[in-house]
Amino acid sequence: MTNKLSPEAKYELISRNLQEVLGEEKIKTILKERDLKLYWGTATTGKPHIAYFVPMSKIADFLRAEVEVTILFADLHAYLDNMKAPWMLLNLRAQYYEHCIKAMLSSIGVPLDKLKFVKGTDYELSREYTLDVYKLSSIVTEHDAKKAGAEVVKQVDNALLSGLLYPGLQALDEEYLNADAQFGGVDQRKIFTFAEKYLPQLGYEKRAHLMNPMVPGLTGSKMSSSEEDSKIDLLDSPSEVKKKLKKAFCEPGNIENNGILSFAKHVLFPLFKPDEEFIVPRKSEYGGDIHFMRYEDLEQSFAKEEVHPGDLKVAVESYINRLLEPIRKEFEKPELKKLVQTAYPAQNKKKNPTSTDTADEMVPSRLDIRIGRIVAVTKHPEADSLYVETIDLGEENPRTIVSGLVDFASIEELQNRLVVVLCNLKPAKMRGILSEGMVLCASVDEPKQVEILIPPSGSFPGQRVYIQNYESGNPDEVLNPKKKVWEKLQVDLKTNSDRVAHWQGNKLITRGGGFIHSETLACAPIK
Template sequence: MDIDSTRNIIKKGALEVVTPDELDEKIKKNQKTAYIGYEPSGKVHLGHAITVKKMIDLEKAGFKVKILLADLHAFLNGKGSLEEIKEISDYNAKCFRALGLSEEAEFSLGSSFQTREDYTMKVYQLALLTTLTRAKRSMAQITRDAEDHQVAEVIYPLMQVVDMLFLDVDLAVGGMEQRKIHMLARDNLPKLGFPSPVCIHTPLLHGTDGSDKMSSSKENFIAIDDEPKVIKKKIKKSYCPAGEIEGNPIIEIAHHFIFSERDRLVIKRPDKFGGNLDLTQEELLKMYKNRDLHPLDLKNSVADCLADILEPVRNYLKKTHK
């Protein structure tokens, strides 16, 4: 694959690449590593799936993919005891495999190296280079809302930067909520004598309630292993204002998970409401914006199609859970 084709695969669907010139240099390397970290959580949902799809793209582009199951980060972010968090990590790894990551993708628990003396020393060195204000700002979209913040919140981003060093990362992937931490890594790793990673940022999927981010803690998510009737119920209740495209989670789900797989979406409607439609993404957006397509018809069709697309994921998880 030539460099232009490789670059196009990597940049597809990304909001930004920091920086494109550096990405070209990474692509030319014979051995190159892309990483993303996830806090182990109860359910893997469509928001996670957007970034997993990007990691699959990076595998196709010749990168070794490393997935950090960040159990200590989750602990610092108040997601439960270490025992509870570790228990869910294996299931999360199976979910990411179910979404299509290859067997060559490498999974690591953060606790497998984050308590080492050399790791801890790098965190201390980074702490000397980072202001309290910047550390707190970098966590603004990641931590849970609280009036009185924990010291753990400023340790978290420092550890995430050092993770990139210990995992020998050429390229870091994350949603836009990770951007400030990634920029912290780019600014400060060279001060410790190490190169900056290229950073790729993917869109955040709005929650089914219309809030800024799909999140298991907010119960505004569609899990990748939800049964079709559950998907239908969640989407039927979802925020989907008539005529509005921006910030509409149902439109976003269609974009990221249906039209990325298929060229057209069939909208099933009774004859008295105009009958079935067979639409491209452009046609769907135009009709919806003009209010020629009812939100309920859109919801029903997206729910059916999404359930069909996720069927192999559900089957994989049922098989591996036995």
């Protein structure tokens, strides 16, 4: 007979590794009387990836703490997200999500009989729920609805009404799922506080909210379904896992925005048995394998550069493949293979039959723009107006970039400075030195002024820069110089009257939400 956990032990399991808990006392009071009832929801749009193991790991904690967990497949929410998919596909994707999440939970040893799975349209189209949506719409202001959805609903100047409804639906789910608490990422915080404000105005109880930290993706920014290089798909092969991890941002000694370390912290260590160790394999000439019982010890060793990024990647690769192998086997079933193909049909891009490019559309998502840090700078030995800069772009080796900035910034001003870099220009020799990118600047000709673009606060080397409304899609590996891709897109890259960089009015942003800007130059071309 197993020992029943105390309320204090249950709360410890429920709250560990979370970034924030709203309603801590409410949860503790409930635990003294009965088991907690909690729900976690996910919109069924892009394919689930390994970051989903982060909430799955917490769901394992909840179940160990005897929490009654409901998993909501939010198909109606997915439909309202700019109608990215028709109803037929959303129904298939809800089925795909259910199979994926059940396979993930089985992979980490979570008993499925303790879970309840619900689809949003099972109850969100009922008369009662619909009337409550109307009631909410009569008391919620446009300002509060926009603010609540700021982190999870795409922000545009002329917002669709569907995006304004989204937070209210998520708030009502708490009532209709009879939950004491809702669990989600910290990016959901504004929706959670929205629910705490408005549910009592409908006569419903205020719920508690549990928030996971946002775990960085492989590129250092948020792991995203729409950014292929930032995530590992649940059905990726071992060779694909190795390839993506090899390219992952993992700077020696840097424990910030490190997706490899974060995965170890939030997924691997919480799933280990009490006597299980995290093993970093190393050759004997480098000291042999290292064993860690606690994540804190691994992080400390990595910060001290006692653990090399390459060795850490090899270790995490092994654990990821261990988690994914049962899922891969499950999806070898013919009916599930067919489900994947029909739920996510291949996108056939139109090609110019005379072109060798896979895409000829001039969209800014083709540009690979990243934050870099200048780690060294010298004068070009053959050209007085040029600098030779060594720039850390979150890759295994820094890049050499030649820039004509001598007349506009001193070596001291450039040293250790964060810059915005176009990374997929074809490398070209500039007075005998190969330049592997371009530092982007705002500039005007009369009088001649050049200002290096300024990344937002909190940026870091390797972080991707996106153009609003063009976040999906992968950059070209190399911009074709014969097609003049950069030249055609560059024409519309400028700063606006507020000195914010934009392309045809769509601002340049990082995943953290900050804008790229110039110091003083407004309405100036960027090149």
